[in-house]
Amino acid sequence: MLTLAIFVSLLAMTFISLVVFGGGQVFIPMFTWWWRTLATTFHITYQQNTADAIISVANLTPGVVSTKLAAFTGILIANNQWWGLMILIGTYAFFIIPAIIIMYYANKWLVKVSAGKYASYLQWFKPVIAGILLALVAQLFFGAIFVKTSFNDSYLHYINYQPDSLKAQFFSGWRLIALLVWGPILLIGAFIGYMKNCHYGIIFLVAIIISLIVFEPWLN
Amino acid sequence: MVNQNEATQLKRISFCQVLWLIIQITFSSFGGGNALLPNINQIAVKKRQWITEAEFQSIIISSNLLPGPNVIQVLSYIAIKKIGFWKGMLVTFIGILPHIGLAIGIYYGLTYLPIQYLLIVNVAILIAISGILLGFIINYCRLWKQNPSYHWSQISLMVFSAAFCFFVPSPFNIPAFIIIGVLIAILITISYRKRKRKH
Numbered sequence: 001m002l003t004l005a006i007f008v009s010l011l012a013m014t015f016i017s018l019v020v021f022g023g024g025q026v027f028i029p030m031f032t033w034w035w036r037t038l039a040t041t042f043h044i045t046y047q048q049n050t051a052d053a054i055i056s057v058a059n060l061t062p063g064v065v066s067t068k069l070a071a072f073t074g075i076l077i078a079n080n081q082w083w084g085l086m087i088l089i090g091t092y093a094f095f096i097i098p099a100i101i102i103m104y105y106a107n108k109w110l111v112k113v114s115a116g117k118y119a120s121y122l123q124w125f126k127p128v129i130a131g132i133l134l135a136l137v138a139q140l141f142f143g144a145i146f147v148k149t150s151f152n153d154s155y156l157h158y159i160n161y162q163p164d165s166l167k168a169q170f171f172s173g174w175r176l177i178a179l180l181v182w183g184p185i186l187l188i189g190a191f192i193g194y195m196k197n198c199h200y201g202i203i204f205l206v207a208i209i210i211s212l213i214v215f216e217p218w219l220n
Numbered sequence: 221m222v223n224q225n226e227a228t229q230l231k232r233i234s235f236c237q238v239l240w241l242i243i244q245i246t247f248s249s250f251g252g253g254n255a256l257l258p259n260i261n262q263i264a265v266k267k268r269q270w271i272t273e274a275e276f277q278s279i280i281i282s283s284n285l286l287p288g289p290n291v292i293q294v295l296s297y298i299a300i301k302k303i304g305f306w307k308g309m310l311v312t313f314i315g316i317l318p319h320i321g322l323a324i325g326i327y328y329g330l331t332y333l334p335i336q337y338l339l340i341v342n343v344a345i346l347i348a349i350s351g352i353l354l355g356f357i358i359n360y361c362r363l364w365k366q367n368p369s370y371h372w373s374q375i376s377l378m379v380f381s382a383a384f385c386f387f388v389p390s391p392f393n394i395p396a397f398i399i400i401g402v403l404i405a406i407l408i409t410i411s412y413r414k415r416k417r418k419h
Contacts, residue, residue: 021396023290024253029391057327058252060342063319065252066289071320072327092320093313099288100296100309107297110282121406125281126364127374128402131381132284132395133357136254138386141350144343155389170336171343183347190351195358200248200259203348211344217336 005042005077006087013070013094027066028055029154035076045079070095145183147171175215182214233270233302235311241268242295242315250345256291258356264298271298273363285399292316
């Protein structure tokens with residue numbers, strides 16, 4: 001049963017990689033769907049708390065969210081056993097390799113198109129990319145400062161009120177007011193820093209240090 | 221004097237340099253997906269000049285158009301371009317792993333870490349990324365507006381794309397839908413123009 005679960009999960013990783021477009025949080029529903037399928041079909045130990053912890057860690061830590069979720073799938077199958085590290089490499093490999101191969105071949109075609117007579121048409125994709133990034137700014141910023149409400153997580157929970165979440169509990173009272181004031185200031189500061197060609201590390205470091213001073217996590 | 225395009229061609233890059241680039245990007249970027257693009261742009265395009273700005277813009281389009289994690293695709297493109305297909309694929313595979321290790325370490329150490337510190341770091345970084353992304357969008361729009369084929373109606377396409385991704389209920393707000401829509405519109409325009417010329 002376990003061997004079958006591993007084998008099917010490897011295929012599922014490739015499937016998820018090939019059906020989801022973009023990156024970041026858009027992969028989360030597909031992975032949670034697969035983790036639930038593993039629990040119901042292959043009786044893998046799975047609890048909602050574990051999934052919540054994995055998703056939180058994937059979002060809180062630096063790097064590529066989807067690859068972390070693919071790797072965590074291996075750990076879930078192994079139920080935190082040491083050999084889960086080997087399964088993790090497998091789920092990770094089956095997730096990223098198809099995407100790399102697709103990019104390699106599709107880009108060869110795109111280079112031909114961009115160099116040819118259709119190059120001017122490609123300009124029409126640029127406003128779309130700018131629009132996608134603009135929506136991402138709004139999602140990240142509002143998601144960070146409106147801690148009690150999440151917007152458009154899914155069509156079932158378009159506006160979701162979560163006053164009991166860890167984040168909402170911590171950023172309450174005076175910390176919530178501080179967040180609503182400090183959030184826009186930090187946004188403008190980071191924007192100016194970027195336009196002045198400041199190093200990213202410095203922008204992040206200053207943002208973290210001032211935020212720690214503002215929110216004082218050492219207080220109860 | 222060499223221009224940026226020639227400069228990117230002249231540089232000889234080793235396996236270890238590409239590996240370090242991927243590790244550097246994955247450890248210094250937060251937010252996932254397109255949120256990592258400004259950092260990749262700053263490190264790979266502006267600082268190291270391994271690819272040109274035009275090339276970078278083109279791979280943003282293709283990575284959003286294709287299925288799969290777009291950051292992996294952008295990083296693998298740079299790696300493959302610099303050191304070839306097999307080595308490029310291998311270095312992407314290895315280079316992504318350390319930051320996954322960090323995430324797993326934090327997952328197991330979560331019970332020992334005070335969660336409020338993580339929450340503050342997360343909020344600070346996500347807001348800082350929003351500001352950085354905003355700057356990146358403005359620079360991106362400036363470059364796109366300088367192009368001779370720029371047309372004012374492209375602004376409305378930008379607003380439509382932003383509204384689509386933000387307001388259309390998830391998971392139906394996939395950015396690739398708009399890119400595919402534009403692709404179809406372009407193909408229709410090309411075939412219409414061809415027909416017109418024949419007549």
